[in-house]
Amino acid sequence: MRAGIVFLVAGYVLSQFYRAFLAVLAPVLGPEIGASAGDLALSSGIWFLVFAVMQIPVGIALDRIGPRTTAALLLGLGGAGGAAVFAAAQGPLAIHLAMALIGIGCSPVLMASYYIFARVYSPLMFGTLAGAMIGIGSLGNIAGAAPLAALVEAIGWRAALAGLAVTTLAVALAIGAFVRDPERIAAGPGAAGSLGDLLRLPGLWTILPLMTVAYAPAAAIRGLWAGPYLSDLFGADPAAIGRSTLLMALAMVAGSFIYGPLDRLFGSRKWVAFWGNALAALCLAALMLFPASGFWTATLLLAGLGLFGSSFPVIMAHGRGFFPPHMVGRGVTFLNMFGIGGAGCLQFASGAVHRHLGLGADPVAAPYAALFAFFLAPLLIGLALYVLSTDTPARG
Template sequence: MQTTERQPFPHRRGLIIVTTLATAYVASHFFRASNVTIGLDLMRDLSIGPEALGALTGAFFFGFSAMQIPCGLLFDHYGPRRTVTGMLMIATIGGVIFTLATSWPMLLTGRVLMGAGFGAMLIGSMVVISRWFPPDRFSTLVAMVLSIGLVGNLLATTPLAWASDAIGWRGVFGFAVAFTAIAAVAVWLVVRDAPSGHPFLERTAEPPRQMLQGLMEVLRNKRLRPILALNFCSYACTFTVQGLWGGPFLREVHGMSAIAAGNVLLGAVITYQFGMLAFGPLDRLLDTRKWIAVGGNLVTVSMLATLALASQPPVWVPVAAILVMGFVSAASTMVLSHGRGIIPDRLIGRGMSTLNTAVMLGVACMQSLSGIILGAFEPLANGARSEAAYHALFGVLTVVLLGAVAIYSRSQDVRPSDEMRARHQAQGA
């Protein structure tokens, strides 16, 4: 009789399942990042200001973060297959509303629904990885999911700018919505919650009270608190540049065209892809997660400080800062892996959703705040934001991220070698 220790880790089918989820994740990245390319077009077409654009962009992440805890409960109760499929259907409905919208409230409604629907994607992938593969492969496979998903970011830069010029942003979004609907069908057909013999398949479903008790157990875990602090701020600070204001900054302050700015953002996504490949296996090579995360985020702090303090620099300076930031922001995978090492398997859905709630709620808050910061400055005669306005924004991001790193530095590391040692001891017992 085979043991359940060897059953959970079949490789080929698990990789097919993870790849399917990662491919569906492309749509999430495309929609969340698209405003950095079409933001000025939305402002012009709908006669809205930076505050409204910031709120519109942040709405995706408010919807995303609002669904993290509910999705965590659904993952632990129903499993990723049914949960992700259902949520992708909601994202498809939101995409249709956004694409057909004729007013800002309709756009806002569509963005919220898209964010809510896509909120299941990353956590669903993490739950599947946790059930199909051993813990020392978690960081590498999560990096793979994020790397594939980032194709959506690539498509939301120069390709979106080109396509929008050719057929308009609504036409492009129509194709993206169709892709999302097809992805929902693919997830239902391909994904399985766990391999044969895994305890999840033989579980007794928890009653609602017990599920909430498990959630409270996660929230009361003091070891997670400094990790949540960095989760809240790290991606929020980098994505506010790369997913919202980086393009307008390059266009309004440095005079780049939409295509040229899109090329820079495309380059940042490519460097992020390389960063994923570089950072993914580092925890096994260096036997640490905490200090990789600290180092990467400190480099991001220095890049944000450069954008905040460099007055009228040559254009290569902000371009280089954005590209470097793209590469080192891949260190955020180590923060999630760090948190995964603390969460017990029986609470994996609720635990990972809690970690991702901090990530996306941080983005929602920071992008909404960013619009308020820029809106506090009088626009120039041509309606553009001034260099001083952007310097203020980047300065705030620098201080926020530096404070989060300081809090996170007090956390207790979770080393891959410790996890494998504990696993071998459990097998021996």
């Protein structure tokens, strides 16, 4: 099982890379294949939405087939295949297709790990393990910043994507060889765990709004808008963008590790998630009010957003506390569907917000102020509803 977890982590490194790498590629994809910032917003949104839609069949497959086959098959066919399509792309439509395939491929990797954590380890350790998985996997987020910029400069973006296709296929084969499925829970009366059964768990309804909007700001800005923002307002070149997004990526890694054990430290999952996201909202508000305050000020605020916005593990642990054992696979993927789906929907809309709602005295800064406001508003609504949620115990 340990070797299997190692390769699932490697798969999640790739998943994090694929959701974040467009920000660095944006400056070269525009001149070479005519992919604008709006096109890439659509491509990134497609990745998130396809990933989200896949969570329902992935959850069923985890419970019925097991994590080994589910993760290996989808990552090999979708992830490696999508990277190969991207490497050969001649226009924005091919990028859209590639990101859809990559979204399918990445969709089971984290949830396969969470399924194993929930079935094999103590429930009290779920938040810590979930945070560690995201923290280590976020090395892919880092690789999608300055290291990718350097690689693209050295060998070109097509060769880089071709190499990623081969790497993704190798990781998928290793998952198939080394992951071991937990012992199945025999199906019985009342043990099917349908979607209707999930929807009848009342504790989830006040968690879902924050799950839907908490991940979106850091994911969308790091993965897509950081590059154009830093370039348009501060004239940052790809190397400077790579350094800034690297710092944000490192902050997201640190946030995942920090959030993981905080529920046991404070004895609460709800309030750890609430106050962390409140601080993320403050960073967004500062970016909204002062979008042109300077390159390093912007970089520090982006890093703060990445740090405090990495609350996914503790919100997932909060929701996990409501699931019985026979519904773990469908339960965690159901939550993940909202987290990733919310990010996808907001990414889709963000392109139009940037184009049409940025009205102000500064024609360069105003579109980004509108963009930050667009991500801030739903986060504040999610926090307001989350106050009504029921905490789940984090101490034995």
